[in-house]
Amino acid sequence: MTILEDKPGTHAGNDIFEHLESEVRSYSRGWPTVFETASGSWLRSEDGKDYLDFFAGAGALNYGHNNPILKSALVDYIMKDGITHGLDMMTTAKRDLLETFERVILQPRGLDYKVQFPGPTGTNTVEAALKLARKVTGRESIINFTNAFHGMTLGALSVTGNSMKRAGAGVPLVHATPMPFDNYFNGVTEDFQWFSRVLDDSGSGLNRPAAVIVETVQGEGGVNVARAEWLRALADLCSEREILLIVDDVQMGCGRTGKFFSFEEAGITPDIVTLSKSIGGYGLPMALTLFKRELDVWGPGEHNGTFRGNSPSFITATEALNHYWTNDELERGTLRKGERIHQTFMNLSDMFEGVSTRGRGLVQGLVFEDPSDAQKVCAIAFEKGLLAETSGPSDQVVKLLPPLTISDDELEYGLNILAEATAKVRS
Structure with a gap:
């Protein structure tokens, strides 16, 4: 019997995963x-x-595995030698996506957002949103919520609640202040009582925040659902105090809660929206950062990424929007x-x-x-x-x-x- 483990570089069955892949799996x-x-x-x-x-x-697979409609569009594009890697160059695939996104998603909802391609993952779009909010306002602090999850890079991790994930940073996670998510006190006290008080009290020690970042449903945090009236009150509070509202729709967007955006039910219009996961349609990496037109203060190349122009994702995203979101x-x-x-x-x-x-x-x-x-x-x-x-x-x-x-x-x-x-x- 040959024992493959005795030969360097060869492993039987599933042993290669334990032998070579990190314990982080x-x-x-x-x-x-x-x-x-x-x-x-x-x-x-x-x-x-x-x-x-x-x-x-x-x-990331709202439309299922190997969706035949999306697969057909992707195979056709690849077989025609369509652009695969385009950074932020202008391509026909990107143009089709932008035109479709505006026609199918933004215009019917009365949303006048600019679209940024920040890099292909959820944490990329959250990082872009935080940076933009700080650049627009000139402030550093971000308000996040208990049990939130926004990503694993340092900026996104600073507004994440999970102690195990935060500990993995290895450095202090600063410039973020957690507040109680909806029903955190099980109805014992009004959720915004503390938040609004410390914002208005010059002796509270709270730095005036650049933005508030929130999930309408905290998926990783335990499927905690924010009430529509709570989200409306949060949006009003931010508007009254000139604080930008960021809705993280990475996991709950693209129809997961019913409507395309999870915040639609509450009737609010966030200043900034983060999308990833299923926005690519086929499970291919892609992310968008959406923001109100007046917030587009980026300089050319001020936030970039090698894989922000993932054209195969543009193709499947466009096909998904046309097929699933026109009715x-x-x-x-x-x-x-x-x-x-x-x-x-x-x-x-x-x-x-x-x-x-x-x-x-x-x-x-x-x-x-x-x-x-x-x-x-x-x-x-x-x-x-x-x-x-x-x-x-x-x-x-x-x-x-x-x-x-x-x-x-x-x-x-x-x-x-x-x-x-x-x-x-x-x-």
């Missing part, structure tokens, strides 16, 4: 299989087992399927003590008082062929982010698995 620990192909709402491992995906690339069919389906998940989770909450639920659209959470129960439910679900992750400061929430294009039958199949897993853990 995480999802592969909870889902210990090697995936090979994916289509729609399903992934298949190399040993032929199928897994229903209630994770969707952490929200309300996807939005209505998202809300209907979200309600179906909510009903199932409400039933489980009624059946088992210490279980509750919260969410909007197709981001839904099943919350366990004992965090280990959430982790056990996800482990059992994986064994039964379902991918779901945990979130929250103690990983106490089973968080669902299925593709928006998931079928009703697929949704029911996955919900049955979760119900069985919950019953097994709580029995």
Whole structure:
């Protein structure tokens, strides 16, 4: 028998991941299989087992895996030798995307935003938003919220709440002040009472902030949903005090909560919006930073990035906008399927003590008082062929982010698995 491990540079089976890949890997620990192909709402491992995906690339695959409509447009573009890498040069692919984004998304919503391509990830667009807010206002401080998650680079990490992720910075994370997110005090006190008081009190010691950054639904923070009236009050507070409002729509945008932007339901118009994940359509890297026209004070090249011009993403993004956002069919389906998940989770909450639920659209959470129960439910679900992750400061929430294009039958199949897993853990 040949033992491959004895030969330098060769490793059998899955040993290469443990041998060569960093200990920082995480999802592969909870889902210990090697995936090979994916289509729609399903992934298949190399040993032929199928897994229903209630994770969707952490929200980067709102239109599913290898969406055939988007794939066809991408293959055609590649086969025509379309520009792949363009920095911020003018290309036909970028022009088509900008024209489509303005026609399909901005104009129908009365939004007069400029569009910046900051680099291809969520943390890139958050960094651009923070830098721009500071440049526009001349102030340094940013207000963020408890349990927020905005990215893993230093600026984005400074406005993130998770202590484990913050500790990884290795340096002080400064110029940010956390405030309580909606219902942080469980209705005991008015959320903005402290915020508005320290802003107006010259003795509070709070530096006047350049901006407030907020998620309408905190996905990584545990599926914490901000009420529409809370968001409106926050927007009013910022407007009255000349503080810029940044909405981080990296995970909750592109239809995850129903409408294209998650803040639409509240009827607010943020000064700056960050988009990534599913804006590329096909799971390809892409990010946008949107901001009101009068805030465009950048000098040429003042914020840039080698891969901000990812043209294949422009192609699939344009196709996704044209196919899914010229009518309300996807939005209505998202809300209907979200309600179906909510009903199932409400039933489980009624059946088992210490279980509750919260969410909007197709981001839904099943919350366990004992965090280990959430982790056990996800482990059992994986064994039964379902991918779901945990979130929250103690990983106490089973968080669902299925593709928006998931079928009703697929949704029911996955919900049955979760119900069985919950019953097994709580029995």
